[in-house]
Amino acid sequence: MLLASLLTAGWLAPAVYTHAQSFTLSTAVGDIQVPLIHVSPGGTLTPPGTPVAPPFTAPAIFAAPLPSGSGARALGAAGAFTAIADDATAASWNPAGLIQLERPEVSAVFRLKREDDHHSSADAAYRVGTDDHSSYALNYLSAVAPVRILERNAVVSMNLQEVFDFSHRFRAEFEQHTGSHSRRTRHAAASDTVQTHYALENGYIDLTEQLTTMQTTTVRQRQSTTMLGQVDFEQEGGVQALSPAFALELTPTLAVGAAVNVYLTGLTDGQSIRSHTFARYTGALEHRVSMRDERRTEGTWNYTGMYVSPTVQVPLDPESGEVPSHTATERDETVTRHAFEGFYEIDDRIDDFAGVNATFGALWTASSRLSFGLCLDLPWQASARQTKTIRSGVQVEGGPAESDQTVAARDVTFDFPLYWAAGAAWRWTDRLTSSLDVSQTLWSDYVYHAEGDPRRNPLDGSSYGEHPVDDCWAARTGLEYLWVLTKTEIPFRLGLSCEQRPSVGSPDTYGGVSLGSGISLGQGANKVILDVAYVFTWGRDVMGTLMPGQTGSLETDMNRHDLYLSCIYHF
Template sequence: MKLLTHSLFVAAVLICQSGIVWAVSVDIKTPIGDITVDISHASTAGQLVEPKDPTGAGFRPPTIFSAPLPTGSGARALGQAGAFTAVADDATAASWNPAGLTQLEYAEMSVVYRFSSQEDQHHSSSRDLTSGADRYSNDELNYASAVYPFLLNGQNAVFSMNFQEAYDFNQSFTAQFAGSTQQDISAADNQTFYESTTNRNSLGVNTVAITRTTTEVESEINQLLQSSLLSDISFFQQGTIDAFSPAFAVDLTPRLSVGIAVNIYVDGAARGNAIRSSLAAGYTGASESYTEGTNTYNSSSMITVTGIQYVGPPYNQVEQPFSETAGPITFSDTELYTNESTYGVTGMYWEENRTEQFYGFNATLGALWAASDRLTLGASVDLPWTGRGKQTKSIQHQVTTFNSNGVQVAQNYYNATDKRDVEYTFPLYWAVGALWRWNDRFYSSLDASRTYWSDYSYKAEGEERINPLNGESYSSSNSDDCWSLRFGSEYLCVLSWTEIPLRGGLFWEQRPATGSPDEYWGVTLGSGISLGKEPGRLILDVAYSFECANDVMGSLIPGQGMTSDVSKHQLFVSAIWHF
């Protein structure tokens, strides 16, 4: 006997909480009476959209971005603000203009020491970033050399071995960051569920109804995530790149000389100045989530009824099985819901970067021309070079999460160390200078130079090449090239038993930064004393340098509108022994 669709009577009945229709009851007329079958949606869907876990930014240079700065060499040169390209008449000439070495008449040894102190006063346009002043200092062996003059085919020639502190990474930074974020997340999801149920019929023995339901669930979720975080940040960076530089210079004519220095660069690890940085941040915060969701349930059900009917006279009834199918029966429901939760978090983040086995090579070329008895012109070029090494990045991160009642619900630890080959590309530098002798005891010099910081880049194994000043892609974020001007003078006081030079200078220079170069101004003073007579004369020199700048170092914390007012004091002390 076939069960016809027009014999179905479908009635919707409330069988769940919150007034939402989750199921229907279907009355089916069979040969043995009405069978009521409850049909419900298969499973459920529409889960809360959780905030995504943070992902790493890839292998990067030290967390706070800055460029290593050339330190300059020698108390005599820096007493004249570094306007030394056309002077270059002491052992440090190998770093300023190797051609000037031919002016040295005696074999000599020299050593230079540098003392440095810097204060950075930070200010930010962001109310979330608070930082006062950072003060840090260091002292380093700045230069050491041995010089040997000789004659080559009747012309003056000089060979020297030099050690120089080429680049300084010293930096310190502390701040407090109060960050808040708000994010709207919208998501849509479609899922299909299947479910089979069996309902025993109450009108006859062994009579059952089997239901197969297919439910498609369309979910739309809108979530507002808000978080606030208070962090104490402490950053420290140190290290040097040193150069061992054999140099050679020769007079081509009595008025023209040329020279070359081959620079072999290594990190300062051998003397306790490895390139490393550390960042520590302790933070507390809270995260709130408010979610509104809609689930639409569209179900289609097929019903199969199997049973036994008894036919014939009461005294001789016969069991007659039957099976009927009905459907599809469709019905829909909509669920609206909200979810609100709050979590607190405390954590500690620590990162250390260390660069080891660093090396590189380049050459410094120079020329010096005595155009007249009063005027000397000089030029030098420091060729671009690539420094390679191994950088180890170590990260430790601990996060503890609390619910709205202050009960700890999770504690997570993250500890990772990654070591990769890295390379820094350092830029071309050139300088030209002029010296004017007012008389035998007094001269002035002027230098102009340019450094092509647009070529400065960083590349880690497996990562794209980036601009180290802001961590962005090198192809789309180059730094501007930088100029500098330096002016200096020296007056020699000749006494019966010694000579005392009086030196002074002014300088202006640009330094690499995101956007446009930072501008620094400085003044220098210097003097010295000569003891003994040739050979065996000892020359002691001292130089003081003060430099300052306003609204610079914006690349320290990119995107936060932070700049700094900088003041730096340096003292150079040198000793030269002729023998």
């Protein structure tokens, strides 16, 4: 009865005292230490696995095709030849000019080229320098025969001409710093009932706890990468045309002509159009992962019990209360550092290139001193088979080397643009002639289309129309002086040119100066004419879109040297 009266009076009311890892519950039969526990919600966020080297893809480099002029005589006067066109190369400049050839002849022209590109970049992480590359090719081959058709003078010819030169080279060193950060948080809650029996000296307590645990797990991942590498791009090949041509004299002062051009590759060098991009890189990555796991638990308790003595057993009145809210936090951080190296290689090949178009020309001799010429080269489409082989490999320090190779072949088409030229020539004397040409190429119509893909801009690979390309103009002027000797003739030629070439945004502008000369050997039949021409072409701040991602940063100063050697034999 004493125990009951004390409980009723409140002298032995339960008391709760909290310690770091437990709380003390004072009861009528003694104090009990109740551990502070957490209910596990089950599951947690798993830390990321072993870091891997970031994927690397070599940039797609885009080099525009460069139209090739024909013949040492024409190019010695900078190509201002539309209103003159009085040798076998007239089939490419103005087919109507063939009418001026009075004897059968054959001719051949060889070209040697060297180009120096001085690159600079405003991007400090992108280091470029000077690239130089050279090539040689058969520039022109022809056979010409005058004929009579319907009582009119006419000329027929068969020509093999170099149309486009795709050769280019580019090298650069690059440095990349990349970083990534991610954070994932998981919230979970769980509730449980915990029952514990406590046997004490004066009795026992049956404690029941209703606990709820809220768990928050946060994983932060940071990865930083430093990469150093070098990319080397080389493109070779060209497009040639087999061109049967015909010229007809309509009146003594007016002639017209036409040529059918069958475009192919490998006619002179047996090679297709191909490009090779190779990038090698090394780097280091740091991978930092931190985890924070927080559990906060709260709840209620209640107990029943019994006071036990040698003479009496008295049930304790049920009691209840709140479990002290308690929090446990665990932290962990790991940092790993790895070195890696890798390569990325692209072989791109264009085979079975074929297309057909026509070139029309007119030549009007307005007077003994003045003549006008007009040439129209129709737009055309080329079909081809493109095979792209991509090889890549990477190895992270301490890990296995990984490599991959894919080969994709598709049918593709190229839409080449219309070209026109108009020219005038003035004969100051029988020995001195000057000429002027203006021409335009509608490069805005230049399109690349791969099977299954939308049409694209060949200059940067973007969707056609996304980055428009402007049409390009050119102006050329030339001067020829003929030094007539007793048994030979020696010409001296000079030419200047200003031309635009296609580029994304706005055309690049190039200047040119040319010098030419030659000598004739013999008279009439068996006459041989040898010609030579040197052409120097320069461009400043050009090819700004050569490398994707460097638009506005990359600038190139280009110097190109061409030497043309030709031989004409008259029957």
